[in-house]
């Protein structure tokens with residue numbers, strides 16, 4: 341399969357790889373939201389950590405990804421897009437925007453869906469930890 | 484010395500046509516272009532001579548008689564003709580009725596065996612799909628345990644195309660002959676690389692393909708035993724009655740000439756090629772395992788072809804790994820590289836977890852693979868795995884000591 345230049349670029353130079361602590365540490369950090377979506381047996385797992393200010397601004401974001409090049413590029417791009425945004429702005433990001441930006445072919449659309457899911461899940465986690473009512477549906481679209 | 488890029492390590496998929504094969508074929512395009520069935524002019528005789536020489540060369544490679552070779556378009560056709568042709572010929576009940584006979588094959592066969600068997604199932608035959616253990620090998624004991632009084636056909640591949648494991652073919656053949664059951668083997672990955680003797684190895688039907696033995700694509704052969712027992716097949720193509728009525732159609736003379744030459748070269752060079760490739764494959768496997776933790780070579784440790792290595796690198800996904808080694812042409816068992824969204828059914832059948840199946844690479848070496856290329860591949864793969872692990876959430880969990888299989892993943 342031929343990849344778009346943007347996918348290759350993200351694959352070679354992924355932005356914001358990392359985490360804000362081990363899986364245990366981030367569980368107890370109220371300034372950090374964690375989103376882990378996908379499953380190893382499906383061939384993709386995305387992990388998104390967001391550091392959120394008390395005002396609800398995403399100050400920093402880090403990702404890790406087990407998945408194909410398009411999955412890596414989608415999560416890398418997602419961290420770039422959400423940094424500096426409010427959680428509500430971040431929630432308005434649609435997977436179709438990721439598809440467009442990275443020129444993903446139809447078989448790779450699920451990668452963009454996972455990236456959108458990871459944003460949503462991370463924000464939900466942060467809200468829950470901070471006693472903020474959820475504004476989105478708990479589960480993302482089936483894919 | 485740095486090798487010339489890109490490097491070809493996908494010889495189990497297909498390979499380079501040997502220049503000596505091309506040379507042998509050339510006159511048959513522009514000079515000796517007669518139809519080998521034309522009996523009354525020089526052009527036809529030349530074509531026939533080319534075809535019959537090739538038949539001798541093909542037969543010699545597998546210890547058969549030239550009369551026992553049927554030309555096909557490749558192993559897919561050979562398998563179809565052998566399996567459907569034998570089932571229909573030896574059926575215990577006519578079309579439209581149930582209980583037409585029992586067939587034994589295995590779950591990790593090539594699709595060109597599985598799909599004909601599944602069609603026969605719909606046509607009233609019963610099929611047992613044997614399941615290998617973790618080593619990937621189908622033993623004679625497994626076949627024996629599945630045998631029934633109404634078993635008419637056993638089809639077990641000689642060596643597996645994804646993992647290179649070698650099944651107990653001579654022993655299975657012996658068992659079939661004792662029980663008077665027809666035995667077919669898809670020997671596409673075996674013949675030309677390993678010594679073959681259809682008499683010693685008790686084979687009734689054997690298919691192989693030109694493009695896996697450094698010959699041209701689109702040509703293959705099916706060995707059909709003529710005595711003890713005389714095997715008969717119902718043809719798939721109706722037409723001019725070529726190839727003893729088993730495969731009608733004007734022969735692909737040029738391709739057949741190339742196929743014959745490829746067989747001759749394999750026979751002469753098999754031992755040397757095999758020894759060299761085994762050393763290279765072992766180097767590839769041991770050096771990668773040394774450099775990269777949680778690396779698993781799939782399939783039996785020793786009972787494997789010298790040229791196929793199938794290796795899983797935990798916590799990295801195969802397609803992304805291919806992206807990181809784009810100078811090395813090879814394949815992966817990852818779902819992302821196949822049309823379906825399932826990871827390799829061959830690896831799955833060995834009980835390799837889906838996650839490790841997604842993380843697998845198949846590197847298959849060939850006649851022109853050099854040690855420099857293997858060294859380059861070792862370096863490049865090591866680098867790519869490390870690059871990907873540094874961004875793998877699963878590798879972090881592994882390092883934290885978390886059992887990944889115990890996590891409740893959000894499957895989709």
Ligand SMILES: Cc1ncc(COP(=O)(O)O)c(C=O)c1O
Pocket residue numbers: 495496556557558559560593595640642643644669671672691692693703
């Ligand atoms: C084991 C096996 N059987 C059958 C085939 C099909 O061969 P062909 O491409 O000649 O039809 C292949 C090649 O993909 C193979 O590896």
